[in-house]
Amino acid sequence: MTDRADAGRDLGVRRGGVPEATVGRLPLYHRVLVDLADAGVDTVSSDALAATAGVSPAKLRKDLSFLGSYGTRGVGYEVSVLIEQIGAELGISSEWPVVIVGVGHLGHALANYGGFTSRGFRLVALFDEDPELVGTDVAGLVIRPFTDLPSVARAEGVTIGVVATPAAAAQDVADALVAAGVNSVLNFAPVVLTVPPSVDVRRVDLASELQILAFHQQRRGDELGQVAR
Amino acid sequence: MTDRADAGRDLGVRRGGVPEATVGRLPLYHRVLVDLADAGVDTVSSDALAATAGVSPAKLRKDLSFLGSYGTRGVGYEVSVLIEQIGAELGISSEWPVVIVGVGHLGHALANYGGFTSRGFRLVALFDEDPELVGTDVAGLVIRPFTDLPSVARAEGVTIGVVATPAAAAQDVADALVAAGVNSVLNFAPVVLTVPPSVDVRRVDLASELQILAFHQQRRGDELGQVAR
DNA sequence: TAGATTGTTAATCGATTAACAATC
DNA sequence: TAGATTGTTAATCGATTAACAATC
Numbered sequence: 001m002t003d004r005a006d007a008g009r010d011l012g013v014r015r016g017g018v019p020e021a022t023v024g025r026l027p028l029y030h031r032v033l034v035d036l037a038d039a040g041v042d043t044v045s046s047d048a049l050a051a052t053a054g055v056s057p058a059k060l061r062k063d064l065s066f067l068g069s070y071g072t073r074g075v076g077y078e079v080s081v082l083i084e085q086i087g088a089e090l091g092i093s094s095e096w097p098v099v100i101v102g103v104g105h106l107g108h109a110l111a112n113y114g115g116f117t118s119r120g121f122r123l124v125a126l127f128d129e130d131p132e133l134v135g136t137d138v139a140g141l142v143i144r145p146f147t148d149l150p151s152v153a154r155a156e157g158v159t160i161g162v163v164a165t166p167a168a169a170a171q172d173v174a175d176a177l178v179a180a181g182v183n184s185v186l187n188f189a190p191v192v193l194t195v196p197p198s199v200d201v202r203r204v205d206l207a208s209e210l211q212i213l214a215f216h217q218q219r220r221g222d223e224l225g226q227v228a229r
Numbered sequence: 230m231t232d233r234a235d236a237g238r239d240l241g242v243r244r245g246g247v248p249e250a251t252v253g254r255l256p257l258y259h260r261v262l263v264d265l266a267d268a269g270v271d272t273v274s275s276d277a278l279a280a281t282a283g284v285s286p287a288k289l290r291k292d293l294s295f296l297g298s299y300g301t302r303g304v305g306y307e308v309s310v311l312i313e314q315i316g317a318e319l320g321i322s323s324e325w326p327v328v329i330v331g332v333g334h335l336g337h338a339l340a341n342y343g344g345f346t347s348r349g350f351r352l353v354a355l356f357d358e359d360p361e362l363v364g365t366d367v368a369g370l371v372i373r374p375f376t377d378l379p380s381v382a383r384a385e386g387v388t389i390g391v392v393a394t395p396a397a398a399a400q401d402v403a404d405a406l407v408a409a410g411v412n413s414v415l416n417f418a419p420v421v422l423t424v425p426p427s428v429d430v431r432r433v434d435l436a437s438e439l440q441i442l443a444f445h446q447q448r449r450g451d452e453l454g455q456v457a458r
Numbered sequence: 459t460a461g462a463t464t465g466t467t468a469a470t471c472g473a474t475t476a477a478c479a480a481t482c
Numbered sequence: 483t484a485g486a487t488t489g490t491t492a493a494t495c496g497a498t499t500a501a502c503a504a505t506c
Contacts, residue, residue, distance in 0.1 A: 054421050061487095072487085073489080106338035204433060207256060208257065209431050212252055214323075216252075217429070249496085251497090275463075287499055287501090
């Protein structure tokens, strides 16, 4: 859909070429490692870490190998080192400015989501069209009119935008985000957004997730001979 | 993590063996097709449908071929036929009873999500631990105490549960769901749930999605030589 | 018939897994 | 040294893509 898989480049040390499937799991590893650190653990084996993250040890080691060699044979991995390396890979050391457009229940939930700051993001603004909402305080931020988006996005250097509007509004919002210089979009609206190829869109869709579960559920039923449909 | 990929079986007509990647896209196709039907379109080519769904035509045709041959060469697909076939595959004709546990902002947003009924689901109950919330009306349902979960789940034959609680409560909730006979779980809490192998868990994680976007964003910056980190 | 488009084949690409040599 | 565990290799598996024969 977009340029999610790029060539990869060598910046001297070693860089580029982390497979997409691995990238998708790095946030999980990072979270699990932070939990372990909080629990006072300072060394883990790939077996133990894999079990905690719910993946196979081989997969975990392969994934980590793309970042470099940060383990000690016969010993395991130092939790703090791994947190730092994965964090660097994900850009958690940076503070990505993020805006949320659409402050219904979902926007509310997202705005109040605690993990933002600890994971390298800074929520800089909330936007909504509804005059009743504009001016209201949510998660320590005042909801601004949608028309303020361009100036705020430019001023704060926002590159990541979250679309939490109803489906009907999502494409217009996406257009406005792109026009304002945002080139990474997380879309919660149940529509396929049309954006320039340089813009990266990820879609999170409740109904799809449920339907995938239902598909497997149905299969299990079929296999047991329960449901004929 | 679970038995998401099963052997597949032949039930005479043709059945089983729809690849996991294809299953993941069927809800998208279904939604796009319903939108087309609403717009009065009754025939589409794979090229047009693929463009609307944001996938390649070859991939779309391959995906559809796993369900059977429902197109007409030289003409395209009848929208209504495709909707019906994909719907059947996903079990949309059934009415899967679903419960949501945790009625914070996210639970609220999910409960009010319109797509439930039109996609083969029936929201049968909302649960929360908070006595202030219990008894409150949300989306036409009265929030029930979490302790009611077993009786409701059994009575309604619930097999799909949504976890929308804070991270700290999620594992306990999952245990209770499993004990109550639920074997498909959609988890919005940022923790890895431990469940028996027979239970299918899907995790939706805002922070992970943002971090994946940030990773690509960072890569683009690196490539342009903008960010040193 | 001529043009269009499906359904399928074969080739390619990427991800996963198992196994084990390297090494702490 | 002996035991443990990483990092990597090679094999397998699954997904994607391109191309085109079948056929409406």
